[in-house]
Amino acid sequence: MVDEGATDAPEVDPRARARVVRDGLAVGLATAAYGISFGALAVAAGLDVWQACVLSLVMFTGGSQFALVGVIAAGGAAAGPAAIASSVMLGLRNVVYGMRMAPIVQPTGWKRVVAPWWTIDESVAVALAQRVPSLQRVGFWATGAAIYVGWNLTTLLGALIGDALGDTSAWGLDAAAAAAFLGLLWPRLKSVQAGAVAAAAAVVAALTTPVLAPGLPVLVAAVVAVVVGWWNLFGRRRVPEVPA
Amino acid sequence: MTLWHTVLIASVACAALKFAGYLVPAGFLERERPARIADLLTIALLAALIAVQTLGAGQALVVDARIPALIVAAALYAVRVPFVLVVAAAAAVAAGIRAVT
Numbered sequence: 194m195v196d197e198g199a200t201d202a203p204e205v206d207p208r209a210r211a212r213v214v215r216d217g218l219a220v221g222l223a224t225a226a227y228g229i230s231f232g233a234l235a236v237a238a239g240l241d242v243w244q245a246c247v248l249s250l251v252m253f254t255g256g257s258q259f260a261l262v263g264v265i266a267a268g269g270a271a272a273g274p275a276a277i278a279s280s281v282m283l284g285l286r287n288v289v290y291g292m293r294m295a296p297i298v299q300p301t302g303w304k305r306v307v308a309p310w311w312t313i314d315e316s317v318a319v320a321l322a323q324r325v326p327s328l329q330r331v332g333f334w335a336t337g338a339a340i341y342v343g344w345n346l347t348t349l350l351g352a353l354i355g356d357a358l359g360d361t362s363a364w365g366l367d368a369a370a371a372a373a374f375l376g377l378l379w380p381r382l383k384s385v386q387a388g389a390v391a392a393a394a395a396v397v398a399a400l401t402t403p404v405l406a407p408g409l410p411v412l413v414a415a416v417v418a419v420v421v422g423w424w425n426l427f428g429r430r431r432v433p434e435v436p437a
Numbered sequence: 438m439t440l441w442h443t444v445l446i447a448s449v450a451c452a453a454l455k456f457a458g459y460l461v462p463a464g465f466l467e468r469e470r471p472a473r474i475a476d477l478l479t480i481a482l483l484a485a486l487i488a489v490q491t492l493g494a495g496q497a498l499v500v501d502a503r504i505p506a507l508i509v510a511a512a513l514y515a516v517r518v519p520f521v522l523v524v525a526a527a528a529a530v531a532a533g534i535r536a537v538t
Contacts, residue, residue, distance in 0.1 A: 291458015365531030372527030422474030
């Protein structure tokens with residue numbers, strides 16, 4: 194990767210870069226494993242192989258894809274508008290991710306198309322887990338590429354083979370994904386505020402899972418962050434509301 | 438509305454959201470409140486994903502091999518074991534428990 198005009202960091206340590214790339218590939222592998230279940234679920238919900246592949250190629254945001262397929266599975270083609278709405282609601286967080294990543298990635302040329310496309314939970318999380326901007330970019334691109342390739346291949350595989358492939362949970366892949374998310378969350382839990390938001394969001398997501406459509410609990414849990422962030426609850430530093 | 442309409446409209450809308458984020462003026466997130474909310478949003482979503490990934494089974498909450506796997510993962514992160522090894526260990530714990538139960 195060429196960091197032309199980069200003035201924000203010293204030379205990237207090759208070992209640090211290799212470590213970030215490894216992290217990105219690991220997240221990519223763990224996520225790609227879920228592409229198989231997505232492909233299988235999509236076909237089981239009534240989509241054909243091409244529709245499953247278009248979702249992974251164009252939409253490319255797992256939560257939204259699972260939400261769409263879940264609603265279709267429950268309501269069939271007539272549930273189209275609800276399926277669109279739930280996938281879009283879950284995709285709203287990508288707007289925030291884009292705002293966050295734009296000044297870091299600063300894409301030019303063809304990357305202006307690819308960078309937003311590859312802006313998802315995992316690529317943003319791996320990027321933001323790095324301290325210096327150059328490594329943040331390495332993390333973003335490595336994770337984005339690994340997941341885009343892996344997720345689309347396994348979606349096709351899952352759609353073709355379907356449930357015949359067996360239960361991926363027998364291999365512990367569901368637990369691996371949870372552990373991967375935990376690894377991304379871990380370095381962020383440095384303040385009381387971050388810990389409080391994480392705990393509350395987890396509780397909200399768990400409690401609402403039985404009563405809300407699949408996908409929505411994560412979205413509702415995000416409200417915790419907005420509420421806490423807006424009023425800076427549990428924050429260490431209080432900014433005066435009026436000039437003294 | 439056919440399934441193709443649903444697939445294409447939702448796909449284009451979700452992709453458009455991603456591009457919209459890159460078009461928001463750069464200074465916006467430098468203001469304290471949006472920046473704080475954006476950071477906390479990531480934390481909340483990751484925590485929620487962990488909860489759903491660990492406890493969820495469709496719309497049911499289930500206690501199974503994923504919980505010990507996650508506890509092992511947390512312990513390993515706490516002693517600074519590398520990410521890749523922790524993820525592999527968590528999968529091994531869950532797979533092992535399921536193999537013997």
